[in-house]
Amino acid sequence: MAFYVVQFLTGLASAASLFLVASGLSIIFGVTRIVNFAHGAFYMLGAYVAFTLTERFSGAIGFWGGVVAAALIVAALGVLVEMVLLRRIYHAPELFQLLATFGLTLMVEDLVVLIWGPSDLLGRRAPGFKGAVDFFGQNVPSYDLFLIGLGPVVLGALWLIFQRTRWGVLVRAATQDRDMVAALGVNQKWLFTSVFALGVFLAAVGGALQIPRDAVHHAMDLRIIVDVFVVVVIGGLGSIIGAFVAAVLVSELNAFGILIFPKISIILLFLVMAAVLIVRPWGLFGKPEVTARRTPGLTVNPWRPLSSKGRLAAVTALLLAATLPLFAGNYALTVGSEIAIFVIFAASLHFMMSVGGLASFGHAAYFGLGAYGVAFLAKMAGLPMITCLLLGPALALAGAALFGFFAVQLSGVYFAMLTLAFAQIVWSIAFQWVEVTGGDNGILGVWPEKWAASPSHFYWLAIGVAALAVAVLRNIVFSPFGYALRATRDSPRRSDAIGIDGKLIQWTAFVIAGTFAGIAGALFAYLKGSVFPDSLGISLSVDALVMVLLGGVETVSGAVVGAIVYKALSIFLVSQTDLSKLILGGVIVLVVIALPKGIVGVLETIRQRRRPRPEPPLLASRIGTAE
Amino acid sequence: MSTAPNLLSVVDLDKSYGGVHAVRGVSFALKAGEILALIGPNGAGKSTCFDMLNGQTTPSAGRINLLGQDTTYKKPREIWRLGVGRTFQITATFPTMTVRENIQVALASYGRRLFNFWASMPRLAQQEARDLLERVGMAGYAERPCGELAYGDLKRLELAIALANQPKLLLMDEPTAGMAPRERIELMRLTASIAREKSIGVLFTEHDMDVVFEHADRILVLNRGTLIAEGSPQDVRRNPEVRAIYLGEGLVYDARHREGQSA
Ligand SMILES: Nc1ncnc2c1ncn2[C@@H]1O[C@H](COP(=O)(O)OP(=O)(O)OP(=O)(O)O)[C@@H](O)[C@H]1O
Ligand SMILES: [Mg+2]
Numbered sequence: 001m002a003f004y005v006v007q008f009l010t011g012l013a014s015a016a017s018l019f020l021v022a023s024g025l026s027i028i029f030g031v032t033r034i035v036n037f038a039h040g041a042f043y044m045l046g047a048y049v050a051f052t053l054t055e056r057f058s059g060a061i062g063f064w065g066g067v068v069a070a071a072l073i074v075a076a077l078g079v080l081v082e083m084v085l086l087r088r089i090y091h092a093p094e095l096f097q098l099l100a101t102f103g104l105t106l107m108v109e110d111l112v113v114l115i116w117g118p119s120d121l122l123g124r125r126a127p128g129f130k131g132a133v134d135f136f137g138q139n140v141p142s143y144d145l146f147l148i149g150l151g152p153v154v155l156g157a158l159w160l161i162f163q164r165t166r167w168g169v170l171v172r173a174a175t176q177d178r179d180m181v182a183a184l185g186v187n188q189k190w191l192f193t194s195v196f197a198l199g200v201f202l203a204a205v206g207g208a209l210q211i212p213r214d215a216v217h218h219a220m221d222l223r224i225i226v227d228v229f230v231v232v233v234i235g236g237l238g239s240i241i242g243a244f245v246a247a248v249l250v251s252e253l254n255a256f257g258i259l260i261f262p263k264i265s266i267i268l269l270f271l272v273m274a275a276v277l278i279v280r281p282w283g284l285f286g287k288p289e290v291t292a293r294r295t296p297g298l299t300v301n302p303w304r305p306l307s308s309k310g311r312l313a314a315v316t317a318l319l320l321a322a323t324l325p326l327f328a329g330n331y332a333l334t335v336g337s338e339i340a341i342f343v344i345f346a347a348s349l350h351f352m353m354s355v356g357g358l359a360s361f362g363h364a365a366y367f368g369l370g371a372y373g374v375a376f377l378a379k380m381a382g383l384p385m386i387t388c389l390l391l392g393p394a395l396a397l398a399g400a401a402l403f404g405f406f407a408v409q410l411s412g413v414y415f416a417m418l419t420l421a422f423a424q425i426v427w428s429i430a431f432q433w434v435e436v437t438g439g440d441n442g443i444l445g446v447w448p449e450k451w452a453a454s455p456s457h458f459y460w461l462a463i464g465v466a467a468l469a470v471a472v473l474r475n476i477v478f479s480p481f482g483y484a485l486r487a488t489r490d491s492p493r494r495s496d497a498i499g500i501d502g503k504l505i506q507w508t509a510f511v512i513a514g515t516f517a518g519i520a521g522a523l524f525a526y527l528k529g530s531v532f533p534d535s536l537g538i539s540l541s542v543d544a545l546v547m548v549l550l551g552g553v554e555t556v557s558g559a560v561v562g563a564i565v566y567k568a569l570s571i572f573l574v575s576q577t578d579l580s581k582l583i584l585g586g587v588i589v590l591v592v593i594a595l596p597k598g599i600v601g602v603l604e605t606i607r608q609r610r611r612p613r614p615e616p617p618l619l620a621s622r623i624g625t626a627e
Numbered sequence: 628m629s630t631a632p633n634l635l636s637v638v639d640l641d642k643s644y645g646g647v648h649a650v651r652g653v654s655f656a657l658k659a660g661e662i663l664a665l666i667g668p669n670g671a672g673k674s675t676c677f678d679m680l681n682g683q684t685t686p687s688a689g690r691i692n693l694l695g696q697d698t699t700y701k702k703p704r705e706i707w708r709l710g711v712g713r714t715f716q717i718t719a720t721f722p723t724m725t726v727r728e729n730i731q732v733a734l735a736s737y738g739r740r741l742f743n744f745w746a747s748m749p750r751l752a753q754q755e756a757r758d759l760l761e762r763v764g765m766a767g768y769a770e771r772p773c774g775e776l777a778y779g780d781l782k783r784l785e786l787a788i789a790l791a792n793q794p795k796l797l798l799m800d801e802p803t804a805g806m807a808p809r810e811r812i813e814l815m816r817l818t819a820s821i822a823r824e825k826s827i828g829v830l831f832t833e834h835d836m837d838v839v840f841e842h843a844d845r846i847l848v849l850n851r852g853t854l855i856a857e858g859s860p861q862d863v864r865r866n867p868e869v870r871a872i873y874l875g876e877g878l879v880y881d882a883r884h885r886e887g888q889s890a
Contacts, residue, residue, distance in 0.1 A: 303723065305747065476744050483732050483748045484741040487721050494719035497681060498733040498788065499704040500741065508742075554723075 002136035009135075011255030012248065013144035013213075016151040017043075019247035020206030021224055022231040023158065023240050024199035030175035030238035031195045034086060035094065035413045037101035039203050040225030041108035045074045046204025047216045048116050051123050054211065060127040071204040078200030082193050088593055090192070094413045095359040096592045099549060102542055103588030105221055110582035112218045123211030143212050150209075154202075155244050162240075171195055175238060222538055226424040229417040230269065234276050236286020237413065245284060266428040273421065274406055281409050303486075303556050305478045318467050325456035333455035334527070335571055340462035341523045343563040344469045346547035348516035350559030351473050353548055355482060356509045357489030358408070361416045362423025363517055363544050365403070366396040368536030370518025371525040372430065375443040378525075385449040389522050396518020397511060399426065404510030408503055420538065427536040442532035446525045462523055469516055470560060476512065477556060485509050543570070546588055552598025561600050633692075634659045634796055634828040635680070640689035642675050642852075649675045651852040652689070659795065660826040662819060664839045667849035668872060673832040674716055676849070677800045680830070681713045682706045694795065712789030716800040716832075718781040722774035726765065726784055729773050730756040733791035759787045763817065779806040783814065790821070797822065799831040803838060811835055815842045840864065848872075 025039045053066030081104065089097050129143040162168035170186055174195075207220070214220075231250050235242030253272055257265030282288050306314065324336055345367055352358040373395030377388040403422040407415055430437045437443065452458050476482045487495040488502040495502055525531050534540065543566070551562025569587075573580040595602065636656040642649050650672040657663050665673050678684040680691060682703040691699045698706050707713075721729050727749075734752040735741055760766050763783045768776070776784065782802055789797055802818065803811035815833075819842050822829045833839050839846065839860070846863040848856040856866045863869055 305749070478747055478749065479745055480732075480735045480740050480743045480748050480751060483724070483728065483735070486723060487732050490721040490723055491719045493683065493715060494721065494788070495732075496683060496703040497707060497713045497715075497719070498791065499707040499736045500732075501704055505741070 002138050006135060006138045006140055007255050007259070008252065009140055009144060009148065011252040012151070013141075013147040014254065015247045015251035016147040016154075017206040017210055018224070018227055018231060018251055019151050019244050020154060020209075021203045022228045022235070022243040022247055023154070024202035024206075025228055026232055026235075026238050026240060026243050027158075027171070027202075028196055028199035029232075029413075031171055032086070032090060032192050033094075034090070034097045034101070035237075035417065036196075036199070037098050037225065038081070038104040038108070039101075039199070039228065040221035040223075041105040042074055042078060042200045042203040043207035043224050044112065044216075044218070044221040045077065045108060046070055046207030047123075047210055047220065048112055048121075048207075049073055049204075050208035051116075051121050051211055051216050054124050063124060063127050067205065067208040070208045071201050074204035074207075075197045075201040079193055079197050082196040085589065085593075086196070087189070087192075092592070092596065094416065095353075095545070095549075095553070096596060098359075098361065098413070098416055099542070099545060100589050100592040103585040103592070105225075106539075106581040106585030106588070108585075109218055109221065110579050110585070114579070114582075116216075116218075118218065120215035120217045122215050126212045129212070147209065151244065151247075155240065158240055167194070226421060226538070230273060230421050232283070233414065233417050233421060234273055234283055236280075236283025238287070239283070239285035242283055242285030266425050266432070270422075270425050277406055277409060277418070282414070303477065305474075318463065321463055322460065325459060330455040333459045335568075337455070337459045337462040337523075337527050338571070339564055339567045340459070340466040341520050341527065342543075342547065342567045343466045343560050344520035344523070345517055346544055346551070346559040346563035347470050347473050348513045348520065349544045350548045350551075350553075351477070351516070352509050352513040353545075354553050354555075354558070355477055355489070356485045356506055357411075358506060358510065359416055359545070360407070360419040360510075360513075360541070361545065362403075362419035362421070362538075362541050363513070364536050364538070364540035365419075365423035365426045366400050366514035366517035367521035367524070367540060367544075368430065368531075368533070369396040369399045369426065369514075370521030371531045371535045372437065372443070372521075373518065374522040374525040375446050375531040378446050379443055385452065385526070389519075389526075392522040392525070393515050393518030396521065397515045400511045400514020400518075401507075404507050404514065408506040408510060420541070423536060423541055424538065427533055427538075430533040430536055437533070440533065442530050444530045446531060447529045448526045452526070458527065462527070465519065465523060469519060473512075473516065474556065481505070481508070546584075546591070548598075550591055550595075550598055552601035552604075555598065555600040555604060558598050558600040562598065565599065632659075632695075633657065634661075634694060635830070636692045637680075638690045638692075640676070640679060640691065641687045642672070642679060642684065643687050649852055650679070650686075653849070653852075653854050654689075655847055655854065655857065657796070657828045657830060659828050660823060662822055662829045662831070662842055662844045664843035664846045665830060665832045665849060666834075666836075666839055666846060667832075670851075671849040672852040673849055674800055677713070677798050677830075677832070680706075680798055681711055707792060710792060710795040711798060712792060712794035712796070713798040714782070714785040714789050714800060714802055716804065718778070718785055720773050720781055720784055720788070722772075724773055725769065726771050726773050726776070727753070727756050727760065727769040729784060730759050730787055730791060733788045734759075737792045759790055762790065762821065763787045779810050779814075782806060786814070786818065793825075794827060797827055797829045797831075799829065801832055801834065803833065803835060808835075808837075811838050812841070818842075 021039060021043050025036055028034060028036050050067050050070035053070050054063050057066055085100060085104070089100055126143050126146070129146050132139040132141050133145065162172055170191060174191060227250060231243060231246040234249060235246030249272070250269065253269050254265065257268040261267050276284060325333060328336070349360065349363045352360060370393045374388045374392035377383045377392055378385070383391070403419070407418050407422065410418055431439055433439070447453065448458060452461050484495070484500050484505050487500055488505055492502060521535060524535065547562040547566045548559050549562070550566050551558030551560065570580065570584060573583055577583065597605065633656045638654050640650055640653045653676060665676065667673055675684065679686045682698070682701050682705070685700055689699070690697060693706065693711065694709055696709065698709065721732065724732070731748060731752055734755055735748065738752070740746070740751070757766060757769060760769055763786050765780065765783055765787065768780065773784065782805070786802065797818070799818070803814050806814065815838050818829060821827065843860055846858065846860055847854055848863060848866070848869050850872050856863055856869050
């Protein structure tokens with residue numbers, strides 16, 4: 001019995017930091033409508049800065065003063081970020097905001113390694129809370145008890161700020177109705193900045209308070225942000241109480257999940273999240289989100305199937321690509337195969353994201369499932385390569401059918417966070433279930449058969465499959481199904497009113513996209529000869545998003561161009577520099593701010609400007625006088 | 628006309644949004660081929676009634692009977708399948724498609740062909756789409772991007788989309804808002820002639836009383852969620868309560884000053 005109580009207390013203690021970070025995210029979202037992906041990065045910075053300060057200054061004042069000073073320093077950094085970056089993208093679509101703040105996260109990850117080095121740092125114990133309390137023969141660290149008390153205290157303090165101060169009342173008013181506050185003559189800019197500062201401060205405190213419990217390391221940002229997303233999806237974005245309740249719930253599920261499913265404790269979390277979403281899609285304390293924003297000024301050019309000239313150009317490009325083995329070496333061919341695989345991956349995401357408006361932040365899950373599917377079939381069942389390639393993506397299909405069903409119940413930022421959380425769950429399973437997946441060591445020895453083994457043969461296979469996949473997806477875009485999907489994105493009300501079952505259409509699109517991602521993953525397993533949990537990771541999901549964005553979200557062929565440019569660039573960068581994340585992050589931020597239409601979008605605009613618009617025929621036709 | 632069976636009958640329809648009681652105990656009936664106007668000042672609950680009729684919101688209480696079926700809790704797509712076309716107060720169309728494609732989507736949905744992954748949509752049902760566009764006087768706009776249309780043209784496009792499922796009932800929420808006065812009369816004339824020809828029942832809301840009095844067979848007056856009058860245009864025009872409301876709102880039988888507002 002005592003053991004369970006101790007487990008429960010450990011859960012509560014973990015909930016404190018989670019609550020601090022999640023409430024910060026929620027407060028920022030409530031006012032600015034931005035889901036700050038970089039929140040995990042601020043949490044991590046809080047921990048690193050506090051580590052340095054508490055090492056430098058000794059004693060109780062040094063420690064507690066260091067924690068507070070670290071949070072203030074990071075909050076000041078947050079203000080800088082808000083003023084320089086976020087102010088430019090408050091009116092952009094959620095996707096762009098998530099991506100820009102993710103770019104920031106990438107940059108911070110490299111900077112942190114640059115400043116503090118790559119190894120884990122062990123911080124000091126908290127003065128005054130170094131011992132443990134004996135609890136029926138079990139030890140409970142007294143620092144845990146401190147954290148357990150801290151959670152409700154912060155909740156109460158936030159409540160007081162929002163109820164009793166003029167600033168708090170303004171924040172609450174802005175959360176209800178942004179325009180109204182602007183109309184009241186409040187300086188909206190500074191309100192946003194101060195809210196952002198408070199949110200970042202909370203995240204940094206959360207990070208700083210972790211140093212006596214956990215090593216400080218440069219991957220803590222992604223780990224916390226996924227938990228935080230799960231918390232706000234369950235608790236409801238914008239609700240502080242929701243963040244508190246859900247933080248406790250999630251931490252307890254983590255603490256007890258280990259006891260129930262020791263290998264794959266994350267399953268429990270998934271089941272609870274799924275249950276909450278079915279009963280209350282906007283979270284326990286959340287409110288339905290208004291419809292997604294679209295960027296004004298983004299093109300609304302009607303999409304056209306390729307003209308015969310365009311088709312000729314595409315075939316020519318493919319034939320040219322097919323001649324690569326005649327003059328390029330093995331390394332270039334391997335790179336070429338990888339690019340072809342990522343063209344499939346990006347095209348599959350483009351299909352659900354651009355055509356269906358479903359911006360998934362966890363598309364890598366289906367890529368990775370396809371890869372693992374192939375690895376299982378090849379290693380355990382010993383099936384021939386062709387069979388594996390055909391059947392492996394079925395695992396991705398199954399995963400997409402399961403997760404997609406829940407995900408399409410939501411939209412906008414909720415959809416993005418949920419898909420991310422699902423992907424992370426799949427990643428955790430691959431990581432934790434060592435007997436089946438090999439865990440961190442992956443599954444090795446997934447080599448292609450002889451007919452596809454040489455780099456040139458594999459390259460031809462890859463570009464062949466890529467060309468076929470892109471052609472099929474493009475064809476679906478212009479099929480009745482593709483139009484129905486676009487209709488659900490363009491106007492949910494109208495598509496409802498003309499008999500389109502939006503959820504069913506979106507779910508089907510999710511499954512199609514997931515399956516194609518699985519095909520890419522299947523090829524990838526054979527290209528690398530192995531499968532690792534990385535193939536399911538967040539960074540791969542975001543790579544896909546950036547490819548689509550770089551090519552142009554609102555174009556039909558952007559994904560192909562984006563994938564080629566981005567993948568070539570990133571392979572080049574990784575080979576040239578150790579700071580690839582810093583540069584990629586910077587590129588992402590720049591693309592969002594400077595090139596929101598993407599490469600193909602910009603090309604289209606230029607081409608349209610050159611060509612005078614044809615006069616619309618029969619402009620003067622009116623009612624009654626129509627022929 | 629009076630002996631025809633009811634196309635639509637509504638009994639004690641009620642809707643509250645939290646504290647707002649938007650519609651209170653509304654009952655009325657509509658026959659095939661009849662043109663019924665639902666009028667009332669801003670916020671009277673007209674759009675809410677429309678949303679309940681085509682299933683986009685569920686009523687808090689009451690029943691809706693459409694073509695002999697209880698449709699109170701049916702989904703929009705089931706109601707659409709029964710033969711209800713709808714236009715919106717704020718137009719809802721597909722801006723990334725051309726005008727013709729907007730219609731083709733509706734036609735494909737009507738023909739249950741949406742789960743076709745292979746056919747080329749731009750080539751599907753071209754002739755039917757053109758016919759519908761011609762019907763509303765937009766044949767020349769077929770290849771225009773829908774996102775570029777003027778507001779009045781969007782309203783006509785919506786009418787064409789609403790006709791794609793060969794409806795027996797048309798629900799038109801402020802079909803002429805944002806149009807020039809001449810265009811309004813023309814659009815309503817067109818609607819009326821289509822309705823008479825195919826014996827379609829039409830329920831519409833409108834702030835322009837010229838339009839209402841010229842085309843409505845019967846008028847319902849809604850105020851703060853309650854029906855306060857019902858009858859022929861002459862009856863309603865003479866009704867003192869209605870006059871009071873409209874005079875009180877400063878909306879004497881002409882609502883041209885609202886034009887900017889509804890766009
Ligand atoms: N989704 C909603 N949530 C809360 N209140 C709503 C909602 N939709 C409408 N209302 C309220 O219900 C009442 C009726 O609104 P409705 O849109 O039906 O009026 P209307 O007669 O169509 O007005 P208008 O002439 O301006 O279009 C209004 O007070 C409105 O504020
Ligand atoms: Mg209305």
